[in-house]
Amino acid sequence: MVTARTDKSKPGIAGCSRFLLPTDTPGFRVASVHDKVGFRMYLQGELDFDNVKVPVENLLGGKEGGAPGAEGVEAKVELSAHALALSRAALDAAIKYANERVQGGCPIIQHQAVATMLADMYLTLQAGRSLLWRVASMTDMGHSDPALIPATKVFCADAALKICLATMEIFGGSGVMRELPIQKYVRDAMVFQHMDSTQQVSRIKIGKILEARSKEGRLSR
Ligand SMILES: Cc1cc2nc3c(=O)[nH]c(=O)nc-3n(C[C@H](O)[C@H](O)[C@H](O)COP(=O)(O)OP(=O)(O)OC[C@H]3O[C@@H](n4cnc5c(N)ncnc54)[C@H](O)[C@@H]3O)c2cc1C
Structure with a gap:
């Protein structure tokens, strides 16, 4: 096409x-x-x-009438879902490994330093999910919010990178081995930063929308 x-x-x-x-x-x-x-x-x-x-x-779809495709709202919603699917795969792998790997006399999940990392990863994933379901539902109902949609993509792409890097940390030296998928998760997470606008450009666009809304008397709504 x-x-x-x-x-x-x-x-x-x-x-x-x-x-x-x-x-x-x-x-x-x-x-x-x-x-x-x-x-x-x-x-x-x-x-x-x-x-x-x-x-x-x-x-x-006729002249100048084709589907919006990659440039449309749906792409950002889909990319956010994709980034969270990757985040979930990474977090699942991290929790499983932290239960299996014994260091310092116990499974590493029992070390608070590891447990708090897992907790942060979990809350980041859940926050992303809540945001994604909200924009997906709004998009389904035809109420696309031009600030919230790029905000969701920015959040979910950053969440994926954060969660995948933390998973690599929890896997220790194994995290960088080619035999395991963790290094692939990190490499894939890096790409979301650049798809459908860079994170910086998306943030700049959100800022401009907030500026325009503030002139209409709307602040963070
Ligand atoms: C895997 C992959 C798949 C892609 N798929 C598609 C697709 O299906 N359809 C499609 O159309 N595109 C696609 N792209 C392209 C993608 O949207 C662009 O790469 C992205 O928007 C960044 O544009 P650029 O590469 O030209 O970088 P540039 O725009 O050159 O950005 C370079 C740097 O400058 C910064 N920058 C740029 N403009 C400004 C500004 N005004 N103010 C401040 N900083 C700025 C950026 O944040 C970045 O840090 C894809 C890219 C990748 C990596």
């Missing part, structure tokens, strides 16, 4: 249309596939279009 600009007078995605493009279409080739630290099964690359002709019946 290709998103291409079909109306230069409209800004951003508003001037774009979506097309189905069979990969054997003359003039099209995948010029390169990038290697990444995480999300390695999710390919990014350079696509080369040399005078490619696409039949009009391959236009999806």
Whole structure:
């Protein structure tokens, strides 16, 4: 599926249309596939279009009428859910390992330093879940909040990185071994920081919305 600009007078995605493009279409080739630290099964690359002709019946959703896709609200909600799924896998692994690993005469979960890390990871995951369910439910009901949606993605992406790094810490030296999935969790968690806007750019956008709302007499609502 290709998103291409079909109306230069409209800004951003508003001037774009979506097309189905069979990969054997003359003039099209995948010029390169990038290697990444995480999300390695999710390919990014350079696509080369040399005078490619696409039949009009391959236009999806009409001219400039395609689905919003990755740029839409749904992408941030989906990414947040994905980040929390990763967080949950990491926390489950950390709790299991902390029960099995004996150091200092007891399973490491009985050391308060480890237990408080697990508690922080748990509350971060649960806070993210509550936020995600709230925005998902609002989005379902057609009440998208332009500040809360990026705020949820920022929170959940940071939660994933925090929880995965803490899991790596709890696994000690095993955490960095390639044989175990923990290092993969950390590598995948790093990528969420850059998907669908960087965390900084999302925060800047939230700040601008708060500024605009404050001028309308709305503060944190
Ligand atoms: C795995 C992966 C999947 C992706 N999938 C998609 C996709 O499906 N669809 C899609 O459209 N894009 C996709 N992207 C692209 C992604 O949205 C961009 O990489 C991201 O928005 C950052 O843009 P950039 O890489 O151009 O970085 P830049 O915008 O160049 O940012 C570089 C640095 O400058 C900072 N910065 C940039 N602008 C400002 C500003 N105005 N003020 C202050 N600081 C600023 C950023 O925070 C960052 O630290 C994907 C990226 C990755 C890594």
